[in-house]
Amino acid sequence: MAMASNKTLFAERLAQAAELVEVRLSALLAGPSLDDTPRRLKEAMAHAVLGGGKRFRPFLVIEGAHIFGIDPANSVSAAAAVELLHCYSLVHDDLPAMDNDALRRGRPSVWKAFDEATAILAGDALLTLAFETLADPATHPNPEVRAQFVLGLARVSGASGMVGGQQLDLEAETAARADLHTAAGVQAIQDMKTGALIRFSACAGAILASATAAEVQALATYGSAIGAAFQIADDLLDAGGDATQIGKRAGKDAQAGKATWISILGIDGARARLAQLERDAATAVSVFGARSDVLAQAATFVAQRQK
Amino acid sequence: MAMASNKTLFAERLAQAAELVEVRLSALLAGPSLDDTPRRLKEAMAHAVLGGGKRFRPFLVIEGAHIFGIDPANSVSAAAAVELLHCYSLVHDDLPAMDNDALRRGRPSVWKAFDEATAILAGDALLTLAFETLADPATHPNPEVRAQFVLGLARVSGASGMVGGQQLDLEAETAARADLHTAAGVQAIQDMKTGALIRFSACAGAILASATAAEVQALATYGSAIGAAFQIADDLLDAGGDATQIGKRAGKDAQAGKATWISILGIDGARARLAQLERDAATAVSVFGARSDVLAQAATFVAQRQK
Numbered sequence: 001m002a003m004a005s006n007k008t009l010f011a012e013r014l015a016q017a018a019e020l021v022e023v024r025l026s027a028l029l030a031g032p033s034l035d036d037t038p039r040r041l042k043e044a045m046a047h048a049v050l051g052g053g054k055r056f057r058p059f060l061v062i063e064g065a066h067i068f069g070i071d072p073a074n075s076v077s078a079a080a081a082v083e084l085l086h087c088y089s090l091v092h093d094d095l096p097a098m099d100n101d102a103l104r105r106g107r108p109s110v111w112k113a114f115d116e117a118t119a120i121l122a123g124d125a126l127l128t129l130a131f132e133t134l135a136d137p138a139t140h141p142n143p144e145v146r147a148q149f150v151l152g153l154a155r156v157s158g159a160s161g162m163v164g165g166q167q168l169d170l171e172a173e174t175a176a177r178a179d180l181h182t183a184a185g186v187q188a189i190q191d192m193k194t195g196a197l198i199r200f201s202a203c204a205g206a207i208l209a210s211a212t213a214a215e216v217q218a219l220a221t222y223g224s225a226i227g228a229a230f231q232i233a234d235d236l237l238d239a240g241g242d243a244t245q246i247g248k249r250a251g252k253d254a255q256a257g258k259a260t261w262i263s264i265l266g267i268d269g270a271r272a273r274l275a276q277l278e279r280d281a282a283t284a285v286s287v288f289g290a291r292s293d294v295l296a297q298a299a300t301f302v303a304q305r306q307k
Numbered sequence: 308m309a310m311a312s313n314k315t316l317f318a319e320r321l322a323q324a325a326e327l328v329e330v331r332l333s334a335l336l337a338g339p340s341l342d343d344t345p346r347r348l349k350e351a352m353a354h355a356v357l358g359g360g361k362r363f364r365p366f367l368v369i370e371g372a373h374i375f376g377i378d379p380a381n382s383v384s385a386a387a388a389v390e391l392l393h394c395y396s397l398v399h400d401d402l403p404a405m406d407n408d409a410l411r412r413g414r415p416s417v418w419k420a421f422d423e424a425t426a427i428l429a430g431d432a433l434l435t436l437a438f439e440t441l442a443d444p445a446t447h448p449n450p451e452v453r454a455q456f457v458l459g460l461a462r463v464s465g466a467s468g469m470v471g472g473q474q475l476d477l478e479a480e481t482a483a484r485a486d487l488h489t490a491a492g493v494q495a496i497q498d499m500k501t502g503a504l505i506r507f508s509a510c511a512g513a514i515l516a517s518a519t520a521a522e523v524q525a526l527a528t529y530g531s532a533i534g535a536a537f538q539i540a541d542d543l544l545d546a547g548g549d550a551t552q553i554g555k556r557a558g559k560d561a562q563a564g565k566a567t568w569i570s571i572l573g574i575d576g577a578r579a580r581l582a583q584l585e586r587d588a589a590t591a592v593s594v595f596g597a598r599s600d601v602l603a604q605a606a607t608f609v610a611q612r613q614k
Contacts, residue, residue, distance in 0.1 A: 154439030
C-alpha cells in the first residue's frame with residue numbers, strides 16, 4: 001500500500017509539474033520578448049514546445065528545488081528554460097540532414113509541418129529563448145545564480161555536451177567510426193547526447209537553492225544514474241516497440257546499424273543494468289531522507305516505463 | 308592631415324581589436340570546455356570562426372568599453388562572445404535550406420566544407436558557446452553584469468531579433484509577403500537581422516562598465532545609425548560589386564526579387580541616406596568628446612567602405 005501511494009504521489013507531482021510548465025511555456029511564447037517575432041516563426045516555436053511530452057526534465061528541476069523548500073512557482077521558469085532547450089534539440093535532430101524524422105510525439109515534426117528553414121530558425125530561437133529566460137531577473141532574484149545556471153546549462157548542452165553527442169551519434173552511422181560501436185562508445189554518445197542534460201536538470205534545483213557542493217553532487221549522481229537508465233529503457237522499448245507506442249519509427253537504431261545497449265548487453269544484461277541504475281539513483285538521494293521519496297519513485301518510473 | 312591621422316588611428320584600433328579577438332577566439336576553441344568535443348565538430352567550429360572577417364562587432368564592444376576606461380584585455384572575452392554569435396548566424400544562414408551560399412569570405416561555407424548536419428550542429432555549438440563565455444566569471448567579475456549581458460544579447464539575437472529577421476528575409480522572397488517589399492518592410496528586416504546586434508555591440512562596453520542609462524542610450528543611438536548605414540553600404544556594394552570584391556555572389560538580392568535600399572531610394576537617395584546616418588552616428592557619440600573619436604571614424608569607415 002505504501003508503494004502504491006508513493007507511486008500515486010510521483011504521478012501527481014509529475015502531472016502538476018507538467019501543468020505548471022505548460023502554463024509557463026505558453027506565457028513565454030506569448031510574452032513581450034516575442035512581440036516582434038514573425039508569425040510563422042512563432043507558430044513553429046509553439047508547435048515544437050506546446051502540447052506534448054512528459055516534461056520529465058522540468059519535473060526534475062522543480063522536484064530537485066522542492067527538496068530545498070523552493071516553491072514550484074519559484075523554480076518553474078528555470079524548468080521551462082530547460083524544456084525550451086530540450087525542445088530545440090528535438091527540432092534540429094528531426095531535420096532531414098540529421099535524423100530525418102517526419103514524426104515527433106505522434107505529430108508532424110516542425111520541418112514537416114512548416115519547412116526546413118523555419119525549423120532551423122525555430123530551433124535557434126528556442127535555444128536563445130532558453131538563455132534569455134534564465135538571465136531574466138524574473139526567473140531568480142540573485143544574478144550569481146542566474147549566471148551560474150546559464151553557464152551550467154550551456155556546458156551540458158554545447159559542443160562537449162548535447163550537440164557533441166548528436167554529432168557522435170550521426171558519425172556512429174558511418175563505417176569510419178566503428179570505434180563508437182563499443183560499450184564505451186555508446187556510453188560516451190549517450191552521456192553527452194541525453195545524459196548530461198538530465199543530470200543537469202536533477203542538479204538544477206540545488207543551484208537555485210545555492211545548496212552545498214555535497215548536495216549538488218548527490219543530485220548529480222542521481223541524475224547520471226537516471227540519465228543512463230532512461231537511455232537503456234529507451235533501447236529496450238525501441239527493440240520491442242512500435243510506432244504507436246513510442247511516437248517514432250521503431251527499430252530505427254538497428255536499421256541504421258548503430259550499437260545499442262541491447263546489441264552490447266543483450267536483453268537480460270540491459271535489464272540487469274537498468275535495475276542496478278534504479279538502485280544507484282535511489283541510494284544517491286537517500287541522504288535527503290523522505291524529502292527525496294518522489295525522486296526515488298521517479299527513478300522507478302524511468303526504469304519501468306512502458307512508453 | 309588631422310583627418311588622415313584619425314583614419315590611421317581607427318585602422319590601427321580595428322586591427323588591434325581583430326588581433327586580440329582572434330587570439331581569444333582561438334583560445335576559446337582550444338579551451339577546456341571543448342575538450343570532449345568531437346574532432347570534426349571542433350574543426351567545423353574553427354572553420355566558421357577563425358581566420359576571416361573584419362571583426363567589426365568585437366571592435367565596437369572593445370572600443371565602446373574603452374570610452375569608459377576599460378582595458379581591451381578586460382572586454383575581449385565579451386567581444387569574442389558577440390563574434391561567436393555572429394559567426395553562428397552566418398553558418399546557419401549559408402545552409403542550403405536558407406540562403407544556399409557555398410562561399411563565405413572567399414572560402415567554402417561550413418556546410419560545403421563539411422556537411423549540412425555538421426554545419427547545423429556547429430552553429431548550435433557556437434551559439435551555446437557565446438552564452439557560456441558570457442556567463443563565465445573569467446569574462447567579468449560581476450555576475451549582475453554577466454547576466455545582463457546574456458539577457459541583452461539573447462534579446463537582440465532571438466526570435467524578435469536576428470533570427471526573426473532572417474525568417475522575414477526568407478519570407479520576403481515569396482510573393483505572399485509583398486508587404487515586406489516596402490521601405491518599412493526592408494527597414495524592419497534589416498533592423499532585426501543585422502541592426503540589433505550591431506546596436507547591442509555598440510552598447511556592450513557601457514554594460515561592461517555599468518555606465519549610466521544616458522550613456523548606454525547614446526551608444527545605442529550611435530549603433531542604430533551605423534547598423535542602418537552598414538546595410539545601405541552593403542546594398543550599394545551589392546548593386547555594383549562582384550564576387551571577388553565581396554566574397555559572395557553579387558546582385559543576389561536583386562535576383563531573388565528582394566527589395567533593397569537601392570530599389571527603394573535609388574543610388575543617389577541611398578547615398579544621401581548613408582551620409583545622414585554617418586552624421587547621426589557622430590552626433591550621438593559627441594557627448595563623449597575626444598574619447599569617441601575612433602567610433603566617429605568607424606562610422607565614416609562603415610559609410611565609405613569599398614568591400
